[in-house]
Amino acid sequence: MWKKVIAVVLIVALVFFGGFFIVSYTTPTAYAVEKEVTVNKPKEQVFAYVKLLKNQNEWGPWYKKDPTMHQEWRGTDGQPGFVASWKGNSESGEGEQEIKNVAENQRIDTELRFKQPWQSKADVYMTTESSGENQTKVKWGIKGETPRPWNVLLRFMNMDQMVGNEFQEGLTNLKTKMEAQ
Secondary structure, three states, X not given: OHXXXXXXXXXXXXXXXXXXXXXXXXXXXXXXXXXXXXXXXXXXXXXXXXXXXXXXXXXXXXXXXXXXXXXXXXXXXXXXXXXXXXEOOOOXXXXXXXXXXXEOOOEEEEEEEEEEOOOEEEEEEEEEEEEEOOEEEEEEEEEEEOOOOHHHHHHOOXXXXXHHHHHHHHHHHXXXXXXXX
């Protein structure tokens, strides 16, 4: 009798782990989210503001959620090598963002590195593009990889909704802030 129970348990375990393995290898590991807004200000003015990571406290959604988070900065803001780090509550966690490249008045590329509550890394960018007289289209995007087997979580998490909603909130705040100046 015990042999049958052990055999059934082993078969169930093999089916479960085999199914998990198959799902892991049929689920993409890459994700990308991009949102945009049009700001009624000249491109140079908008870019000069968004390229400074310290300014994200004024328009980004995360500082509002945890205004007591501890922050530190290293380097010259708006230039490659500048690092903004934070340590906050369980929602904001701990991590840092480093400016990797700046194409003046066009694009800023950063690397986002989370340390807590989990470790991960993603590439984040913002672009500015003239879209009319004194109008600027701002795009904010993120690209990353979720390693196997953790990529299975992407089947249950909607990254566009999770991250995209926060990006859209930030861009709406940015538009309001910039147009009030």
